[in-house]
Amino acid sequence: MLALANIREHWRGFVAAFLAIALGAALIGVTLIVYHSARPQVQPRLAGAPVLVIPPQAVNESGTPKDRVPWGEADAATLADRLAGVDGVAGTVVDRSFYAQAFKDGRPVADDMAEDAGHGWSSTRLAPYALTAGTAPTTADEVAVDAALGVAPGERLEVNLATGPRQFRVSGTVDGPGFFFTDAQAAQLDPGVRTIAVLLENPAEAVTVAERARGVVGSAGAVVTGEERAALEPQFVAHKRFLGTQLIAAMAMLALFVTVFVVSATLALATAQRRREIGLLRTIGAHPKQIRAMILGEAAVVGLLGAVVGSLLAVLLAPLMKAVLVRLDVTPPGFAIEVAAWPLLTATAIGTGVAVVGAWAASRMAAKVAPVEALLGAQVEKRPMTRARWVFGLLAAGLGALLAVVTAVTGADDRINTALGAAMTLIVAAALLAPVIIGPAVRALTAPITRRSTSAGPMLVRAELLNATRRAAATAAPIIAAVGFAVLISGMVETMRTAYPAGETKKLAGQVLIEPDGTPGLSDAVVGEIPVGKAALPTRVFLHRPGHGVTVIDALGSRDPRWDKPGEAVLGEGTAKLFGLSAGQTVDVRFVDGKTERVRISQVLPDDPGRGAFVLPRQLVRSHDRAALTDTIFVPQANAPMTVAAGASLHDAESYARADYNTDARLTTSLAMMLIVVAVGYSGLAVANSMAMAAYGRKADFAVMRSAGGTVRQLMTFAVGETVLVAGIGVALGLLVTLPPLAGMAAGLSEVTGADISIQLNGGVVALAIVGSLLTATVASAAVTWRVIRPRTAVTG
Amino acid sequence: MTTTPQAAISAAVQLTTVRKTYGTGERAVTALDGVSIGFAAGTFTAVMGPSGSGKSTLLQCAAGLDQPTSGQIHIAGQDIGAMDEGRRTVLRREHIGFVFQAFNLVASLTAAQNVELPVRFSGKRVDRAQVRAALARMGLAERAGHRPSELSGGQQQRVALARALVTRPDVLFADEPTGALDTATSREVLHLLRRLVDQESQTTIMVTHDPVAASYADVVVFLKDGQIADRILLDRAAPSNPALIAAHLTRLEN
Numbered sequence A: 001m002l003a004l005a006n007i008r009e010h011w012r013g014f015v016a017a018f019l020a021i022a023l024g025a026a027l028i029g030v031t032l033i034v035y036h037s038a039r040p041q042v043q044p045r046l047a048g049a050p051v052l053v054i055p056p057q058a059v060n061e062s063g064t065p066k067d068r069v070p071w072g073e074a075d076a077a078t079l080a081d082r083l084a085g086v087d088g089v090a091g092t093v094v095d096r097s098f099y100a101q102a103f104k105d106g107r108p109v110a111d112d113m114a115e116d117a118g119h120g121w122s123s124t125r126l127a128p129y130a131l132t133a134g135t136a137p138t139t140a141d142e143v144a145v146d147a148a149l150g151v152a153p154g155e156r157l158e159v160n161l162a163t164g165p166r167q168f169r170v171s172g173t174v175d176g177p178g179f180f181f182t183d184a185q186a187a188q189l190d191p192g193v194r195t196i197a198v199l200l201e202n203p204a205e206a207v208t209v210a211e212r213a214r215g216v217v218g219s220a221g222a223v224v225t226g227e228e229r230a231a232l233e234p235q236f237v238a239h240k241r242f243l244g245t246q247l248i249a250a251m252a253m254l255a256l257f258v259t260v261f262v263v264s265a266t267l268a269l270a271t272a273q274r275r276r277e278i279g280l281l282r283t284i285g286a287h288p289k290q291i292r293a294m295i296l297g298e299a300a301v302v303g304l305l306g307a308v309v310g311s312l313l314a315v316l317l318a319p320l321m322k323a324v325l326v327r328l329d330v331t332p333p334g335f336a337i338e339v340a341a342w343p344l345l346t347a348t349a350i351g352t353g354v355a356v357v358g359a360w361a362a363s364r365m366a367a368k369v370a371p372v373e374a375l376l377g378a379q380v381e382k383r384p385m386t387r388a389r390w391v392f393g394l395l396a397a398g399l400g401a402l403l404a405v406v407t408a409v410t411g412a413d414d415r416i417n418t419a420l421g422a423a424m425t426l427i428v429a430a431a432l433l434a435p436v437i438i439g440p441a442v443r444a445l446t447a448p449i450t451r452r453s454t455s456a457g458p459m460l461v462r463a464e465l466l467n468a469t470r471r472a473a474a475t476a477a478p479i480i481a482a483v484g485f486a487v488l489i490s491g492m493v494e495t496m497r498t499a500y501p502a503g504e505t506k507k508l509a510g511q512v513l514i515e516p517d518g519t520p521g522l523s524d525a526v527v528g529e530i531p532v533g534k535a536a537l538p539t540r541v542f543l544h545r546p547g548h549g550v551t552v553i554d555a556l557g558s559r560d561p562r563w564d565k566p567g568e569a570v571l572g573e574g575t576a577k578l579f580g581l582s583a584g585q586t587v588d589v590r591f592v593d594g595k596t597e598r599v600r601i602s603q604v605l606p607d608d609p610g611r612g613a614f615v616l617p618r619q620l621v622r623s624h625d626r627a628a629l630t631d632t633i634f635v636p637q638a639n640a641p642m643t644v645a646a647g648a649s650l651h652d653a654e655s656y657a658r659a660d661y662n663t664d665a666r667l668t669t670s671l672a673m674m675l676i677v678v679a680v681g682y683s684g685l686a687v688a689n690s691m692a693m694a695a696y697g698r699k700a701d702f703a704v705m706r707s708a709g710g711t712v713r714q715l716m717t718f719a720v721g722e723t724v725l726v727a728g729i730g731v732a733l734g735l736l737v738t739l740p741p742l743a744g745m746a747a748g749l750s751e752v753t754g755a756d757i758s759i760q761l762n763g764g765v766v767a768l769a770i771v772g773s774l775l776t777a778t779v780a781s782a783a784v785t786w787r788v789i790r791p792r793t794a795v796t797g
Numbered sequence B: 001m002t003t004t005p006q007a008a009i010s011a012a013v014q015l016t017t018v019r020k021t022y023g024t025g026e027r028a029v030t031a032l033d034g035v036s037i038g039f040a041a042g043t044f045t046a047v048m049g050p051s052g053s054g055k056s057t058l059l060q061c062a063a064g065l066d067q068p069t070s071g072q073i074h075i076a077g078q079d080i081g082a083m084d085e086g087r088r089t090v091l092r093r094e095h096i097g098f099v100f101q102a103f104n105l106v107a108s109l110t111a112a113q114n115v116e117l118p119v120r121f122s123g124k125r126v127d128r129a130q131v132r133a134a135l136a137r138m139g140l141a142e143r144a145g146h147r148p149s150e151l152s153g154g155q156q157q158r159v160a161l162a163r164a165l166v167t168r169p170d171v172l173f174a175d176e177p178t179g180a181l182d183t184a185t186s187r188e189v190l191h192l193l194r195r196l197v198d199q200e201s202q203t204t205i206m207v208t209h210d211p212v213a214a215s216y217a218d219v220v221v222f223l224k225d226g227q228i229a230d231r232i233l234l235d236r237a238a239p240s241n242p243a244l245i246a247a248h249l250t251r252l253e254n
């Protein structure tokens, strides 16, 4: 009863919390809706295969299940035979997917799925795809292709494979995407098997047949049916989803943080303004625990309302987010928004929870209000800082400093997140420790004015702020967050924009680069034409890691004469340590074709991303991963070729660095813009709200000042003066907290790139954040003050 | 004056050498300076004294709203200094009603809801009839559904009284309950207080600076500089009590 009545009465204090939670829940809801909509789908080409058998999974370096370990050709054949004997099975198909791409007129035909477009003819039974013309391929020189490609049976077609372009005769066309070779040819091109499809006599029996199949497969693999078959999605789809998810996850994280921050700041302010009322409740028998429960209950109700509104908002915003993600090209193909119940319910629950968490500090503060405070004439603060405030403030400051240092030394992938984490903790620290700074700052700033001026304004501002530093801190908190995030995020992007191309260009100086052009990678034909320079062939290999089992890592096939020694491998220190290996030992390496080779570790060298963590002879990798493609060839300027083969293009170091960064930058910049909008939008809201609340809280004071002869102009000047001062301190603190993470980032980038990188700020965003915050604060405060004092303006001014 | 421990326990509220100091060092103010006093059950005591003499502090300490710097306070025979804030809250809830000058009501709640509040805090079931009776006793039966902003000052103060009494407390404390009211409304509230003492033996302790208000009491205690300066018993039948009290007060201030 009380909580609800209070919300009705003190709605002003809850507006910002409500809006922040609505926005937060909306963003989290959108994130979850997008996440749900982008979840792996069963590939259309497997639509007609209700039961699939897939190999066991290996774990990655951090122990999370990752790649499946392909069966060797013989193992797959045996398993397929045994499965064929299972009751209710009509047949089995050994399914393969490998790189194949049509070239027309010497140019690659664009295809997102090229890396997984090649299959054996049997795989057409999985969709199933039917012949629209011609026949199935019967010889190694024949291929059946998608009718949409526009090539008629009997015509010749150039198909690029990992080894290079080859002429095929089109034997027939089918009504689905892909290049279908004879099964024997497919096994030749990609011996490893990642899927065996089980075809059924009666499709309705999928579950029972799957159960029987499990008995046959045992630990040699997993049997999946229905939605589980989505586990087999192509690499590029997974990668796009990863990019998109990362983007929105960062936004949801920030939204979560800002929501908690805004809610706790505004509720702390609201509670500080209600001390007398809380004291009254205490005098009439409220237990501190009941006060606490009341504040948390209010937050829960406001949170629930906000979260429900936010979840509904999420449904409206999801298509917008989809448009953004599609434009950034970070969605799986055929991505469509699908609104399910769980994202909305989860967002509602999170929103409500966030409100309660945000009210935690306020509820503790309220529970400590003494009954006598109901009897005190004016609301007074005892001390600017409590012990808890000191402890948490200093802890946050320490953690933030630590994260700023980590930002300097961490890898590129984590740098943005660590810098954001550092900024978040430092913003919390600044907000908590602000009362310490506000006292001296106010004294120093107002001293010259109060000494000279005879008017009441400066004296009042000074006295008010010095007496209520905690309230002033609560008012400044959202400004700290707004300015802090805007400056930090834009600064990060700006710093990276100068750092990366500079560093890359420097590293690549004196080289030319050959990059894929219209293809997912370079074939051996392209590599073979350019005999000098680094042309690493990437693959995935499986090693036994003591205590962790089969572990998958990246390996490179190198043609660098230093490492390219038959039967030998070079390891980076990190990888050697991970597997407990040292130079001179031998190790069994399982390849994607299911075969295992024993190699000798010739050297363990310091980690160097340029060389690779697990380097094998190029020929060894090629013989076991026949579908692998080379990413880039690095050629010394002196050996630069004049032209390159189809599907590749030539770059100098600088244009390569810029192009390479631009693809990254497109994502980073959009991420940054989205984050800035979220952080600043929210905090702006909180700024306006706290200023308005502060002005309302003053109602009684203003009445006293009016009766003491203050004119409207004097009071307005006083209110605006105080706001500008508090907002100014908030801006200064906001700028201050961005320095450590930015400095950390610049230091880290200098280290990595070898170039001298200093902090770069985005002048426009910095100015906008400062002016915007000051303006929002001043306008909100002036407007509300005006409303509060206006009714009695009939008096002579 | 010496009080035996037995006497201390038998009084509704007993203060023993209570001292209260605000602030520290140079800015320390001694608001109560070794006050020992008992308030007998069923009596109406007025506490008077010049502004700043420690009246409010005495009341807040006696009601367990604030902690004395030293000394003991027994309420209903229990030493409240030995309790933590939670247990003190429970004790106050069960034994004490409190009314002060202004800001007595929760603005968001109706008169009836304000009266229910202590019952709700104590976790008991709200007896609507009891709430209605409490309001009716204060002549507010018609106003149960009104918010404080829709009530006059005197009505607000009577709602506060109804709320203070709804739990049937052993002792009612009132700090200048008529301080913000006009003369006629003050009378009403004082009559109500007197009737409670006469008809229901409600132990009442009231701080006031108004001799007329004090004349409704059985005992008047005078405070000066945080010490008890005087204590007079009033003859309820005498018509000249206000003048008598005013004279005492004047003597005290000189």
Ligand SMILES: Nc1ncnc2c1ncn2[C@@H]1O[C@H](COP(=O)(O)OP(=O)(O)O)[C@@H](O)[C@H]1O
Binding pocket: B022, B023, B029, B030, B031, B049, B050, B051, B052, B053, B054, B055, B056, B057, B058
């Ligand atoms: N919270 C407080 N902090 C500091 N001094 C106080 C406080 N409350 C009261 N005092 C001081 O204690 C003395 C007694 O105050 P009080 O009990 O309110 O007197 P009265 O009610 O008789 O006017 C006064 O000098 C007053 O200034």
Ligand SMILES: [Mg+2]
Binding pocket: B055, B056
């Ligand atoms: Mg007083």
